[in-house]
Amino acid sequence: MKIYRICIIIGCLISLGGKTFAQDVEDIAVQELRTDSATRNRFITRATLYGAGLTNVFDTYLSPQEYTGVDFRISRESIRMTNWMNGRISLQSFFQANLGYTHNKVDNNNAFSGLANWNYGLHYHFPITSNFKLLAGGLADINGGFVYNLRNGNNPAQARAYINLDASGMAIWNLRIKSCPLTLRYQINLPLIGVMFMPNYGQSYYEIFTLGHWNGVINFTSLHNQPSLRQMLTVDFPVGKAKMRLAYVWDAQQAKVNEIKTHTYSHVFMVGFVKEIYLLRNKKKRTR
Incomplete structure (x- = not known):
């Protein structure tokens, strides 16, 4: 025995x-x-995150008061290397959508808000050490959403629609704590120029879409009238055979266009999973 x-x-x-x-x-x-420079562009890193946090919404088209409450958010990100510039360029696609439920200071009215945002662009990699690098590039920044005030009668809602060209930067640090590998990343996106839909002060949506009074509702934006910023801090770590990601997002969107002031400040904590996918190439046989 x-x-x-x-x-x-x-x-x-x-x-x-x-x-x-x-x-x-x-x-x-x-x-x-x-x-390997010949195969690294076939690795795609994808992450799906869910989170919640606090938000502050302000829109003088609807109300002179600030509304504060909760923000629920989902994001989907995809990053892969390319063969451009000797394999130093990465391609990023980042989509996020949020829904907020807020109330004013005297707590006699509530509002809903929502925004969908898609970033798509390139970053150039600057390796500093073997485990630390900086990235710089530009992104197309497309946004669409709404704010709905539950108490207003004539103008209960305000549309949000704007497109920007952003300057973007990242810092990525790979490290180990004992035997656990971690990846820390900080990203910042700064809108530089763009266009925004905004009604004139006191103008109703009936005048715009029914009567056709479009004069002045499409406006050029830059740092002088849309000083906005998006920041994100993430940490990736393995859990068994899976890889998880924790993230903190600080999203500050604000503008002053057509004498209407708007802002949405959000602090959101998110969690989700990261997947790495290797693309296989199908080689077609030549036929004579």
Whole structure:
């Protein structure tokens, strides 16, 4: 019986050792593919996050009061390397949507707000050390949403629609705490120029869409009348065979156009999963 038990223990150790060795070989193979200039552009990192936080909404078209409350948010991000500039350019697609429920200071009225935002652009990589790099680039920034005041009669809602060209920067740091690998990332997006839909002060949507009074509702924006900023801090870490991401988003969107002041300030904490996908190329056989 003792010999039988010893054989079982030795078999288990060999099995565990084989799994560990196989996992190490797999990690080395994946790392080599990531660093190979011919294959690294076929790795896509995708992340889906869900979160909630606090928001502050202000729109003088609807009310002279600020509204504060909760913000529920979802985001979807995709990043991959390209072959451009000797493989130093990455392509980022980032979509997020939020829904806010707020109330005024005297707590006698509520409002709903929502915004969908899509960023799409490129970043150039500047390696500083083997585990730390800086990125700089530009993004197309497309936004659409609404604010709905539950108490207003004539003008209960305000549309949000604007497009910007953003300057964007990142800092990415890969580190280890004991045996746990972590990836820290900080990203900042600053809108530089764009166009925004905004009614004239006191103008109703009936005048715009029914009577056709479009004069002055499409406006040029820049830092002087739309000083906005988006910041995001994330940390990626493994949980078993999966990889999780924790994120903090500070989203400050504000503008003063056509004598109407608007802002939405949000502080949101998010959590989700990260997936790395390797694209396979289908080689077509030539036919003669």
